[in-house]
Structure formats: C-alpha cells, structure tokens
Amino acid sequence: MSTAIEKGMAVEFVEIARISRDQLRAYAQASGDPNPIHLDDEIARKMGLPGVIAHGMLTAAFIAERGRRFLKDQLSASDGWRMKRFNARFKAMTFPDDVISVGGEVKEAGDGKIVLDLQARNQRGEVTTAGAVTFTC
Amino acid sequence: MSDFKQRVGETAGPYREEISVERLRDFGAAVGATIDAGFEGDSVPTFATVFRRGEFDLFSKLGVPLSRILHAEQEYEYEAGIRAGMTVSYESRLARYNEKRGSSGALSFMTFETEVNDAASGERVLTSRTTIVVKGGME
Numbered sequence: 001m002s003t004a005i006e007k008g009m010a011v012e013f014v015e016i017a018r019i020s021r022d023q024l025r026a027y028a029q030a031s032g033d034p035n036p037i038h039l040d041d042e043i044a045r046k047m048g049l050p051g052v053i054a055h056g057m058l059t060a061a062f063i064a065e066r067g068r069r070f071l072k073d074q075l076s077a078s079d080g081w082r083m084k085r086f087n088a089r090f091k092a093m094t095f096p097d098d099v100i101s102v103g104g105e106v107k108e109a110g111d112g113k114i115v116l117d118l119q120a121r122n123q124r125g126e127v128t129t130a131g132a133v134t135f136t137c
Numbered sequence: 138m139s140d141f142k143q144r145v146g147e148t149a150g151p152y153r154e155e156i157s158v159e160r161l162r163d164f165g166a167a168v169g170a171t172i173d174a175g176f177e178g179d180s181v182p183t184f185a186t187v188f189r190r191g192e193f194d195l196f197s198k199l200g201v202p203l204s205r206i207l208h209a210e211q212e213y214e215y216e217a218g219i220r221a222g223m224t225v226s227y228e229s230r231l232a233r234y235n236e237k238r239g240s241s242g243a244l245s246f247m248t249f250e251t252e253v254n255d256a257a258s259g260e261r262v263l264t265s266r267t268t269i270v271v272k273g274g275m276e
Contacts, residue, residue, distance in 0.1 A: 016169065017169055023167070026166070026167040027167040027168065029163075029167070030160075030163045030164040030166070030167035030168075031164065031167070031186050031187055032187050032189070033186075033189075047204055056208045056211075057183060057186045057208070057211065058168060060183050060186075060211055061168035061169075061170065061181070061183040062168065062169070064170075064181075064182045064183050065168065065169065065170045065171070068170075068171075068180075068182075069171070082179060082215065082218065083179070083182045083215055084214070084215055085212070085213065085214050085215070086182055086183065086211075086212065086213040086215075087210070087211070087212045087213075088210065088211050088212075089209065089210045090207070090208055090209060090210065090211075133182075
C-alpha cells in the first residue's frame with residue numbers, strides 16, 4: 001500500500017490548547033480522575049506543587065489526537081489504518097495558562113506500519129510529554 | 138531490594154464497565170478530539186485511561202503512598218479496539234518493580250499491566266501499561 005508519508009518527514013507543531021482550570025475539571029470528570037492536585041490549588045500546594053497541575057494523560061490525549069490528525073491530513077484514504085500502539089513519557093509538569101503544541105517526525109513508514117515520534121511542548125519550548133504512536137493497516 | 142519485588146504478579150479484578158457513546162463523546166470534548174461518527178472508540182485512543190480501578194485497588198493493596206507518586210509513563214497496545222456500546226472486563230497486575238537510588242534520594246518504579254477484554258466474546262480489546270514513580274521509594 002503506497003502512502004504519502006515518508007520516514008524523516010516532519011509532523012508540524014500545531015498549537016493544541018491553552019490549559020484552563022475549566023478544561024482540567026472537564027477532563028477530570030470525563031476520565032474519572034478525582035485526584036485533587038488537578039482541581040484544588042490549596043491541596044496541590046500542600047503536596048508541594050505551585051498550584052494545580054494538568055493531568056499528564058491530558059497531554060497524552062493531545063499527542064494521540066495530533067497523530068490521528070496528521071494521518072488523516074497526509075493520506076487521501078486513511079481508512080483501514082488503525083492505531084496499534086501508543087506510548088507517552090511524562091517529563092515536565094503543565095500548569096493552567098500553559099499553551100501546549102504537539103509535533104514531531106515520522107520515525108518509520110512502510111510495510112503497512114507508520115510510527116510517529118511526537119512531543120507536547122509548552123510555550124517556553126520545553127517538552128512536557130514525549131510519545132510515539134504506531135498505526136498499522 | 139525490598140519485599141515489593143516479591144509482590145510482582147499480584148492482581149486486582151476483574152471489573153466490568155459499559156462504554157457508552159456519550160462517555161466517549163464527553164471524553165472527546167474534554168480533550169479536543171474530533172469524533173468520527175461510528176468510530177467513536179477509535180477517535181479517542183487514550184480513553185483507555187478510564188480502566189483504572191484495578192490500578193487504584195492495587196495501590197491500596199500494596200500501600201502505595203498517593204501523595205508521593207507521579208505518573209511516569211503510559212503505554213497502550215490496541216487489539217480489537219474500543220467500540221461504543223460494548224461492555225469490557227478488565228484485570229490488573231503489578232508487572233514490574235524497580236528501585237533506584239539517585240542524587241535526589243530513593244525512587245521506586247512500578248508498572249501495572251491491565252488486560253481489557255470484550256466481556257461478551259473474551260476477545261482482547263487492549264493492554265495498558267502504567268508506570269508510576271514513588272518519590273522517596275516504597276520504604
């Protein structure tokens with residue numbers, strides 16, 4: 001199966017979200033995560049944090065979505081391609097008002113398999129989450 | 138190395154959960170994902186994060202200090218895939234335990250593996266591996 005995706009191709013960094021407390025509440029609810037360090041500044045401070053922090057898995061979701069979007073944009077027919085593997089390593093914390101972008105590069109492409117190396121970065125250019133998504137068809 | 142190495146293999150579950158299309162859509166809205174009608178499950182691959190009861194029960198069983206843990210890494214391997222309307226059954230186990238002594242003190246790493254199956258067919262839906270780090274170690 002031929003693809004328009006080649007190894008080494010860049011996955012452009014796209015701004016995904018400016019983190020808000022509302023989003024953290026919505027994500028806590030939707031993901032069933034009651035941990036107050038994402039919701040209550042006072043409790044977060046008692047745990048030694050400057051205030052609430054975003055769920056690492058929220059940035060992981062941004063990475064997964066960026067990967068899916070890239071595939072759809074590059075392939076005229078992305079049917080038949082499914083995510084086979086997802087991986088994320090949490091490197092730095094994310095706070096309300098941080099602006100998260102996701103991008104990276106195509107690590108592998110061919111033989112019915114596409115692997116993207118992706119990072120979530122904040123507005124200071126720091127990598128908060130490093131991940132990889134594998135699609136197979 | 139502490140006694141926790143010996144607790145590798147300890148399990149929790151099984152648990153059952155129904156996956157409604159509303160829940161998938163709510164998750165999609167919360168993370169800003171585009172939901173493809175009819176492929177809601179495929180649209181939010183990290184929805185798998187909701188199957189965490191086993192991990193939480195193992196935290197209790199193992200005495201993991203919740204105020205000292207950070208989520209270090211997450212991995213999902215997808216097989217049959219999540220589908221709206223399905224009921225899943227899942228079980229978790231402590232798959233790995235490691236200790237490190239660094240400049241900032243002791244660190245314990247624990248990986249929990251969760252097997253999520255289609256409750257109706259028994260078919261594997263996905264496998265999740267969650268790694269947490271315990272600052273100060275488990276002792």
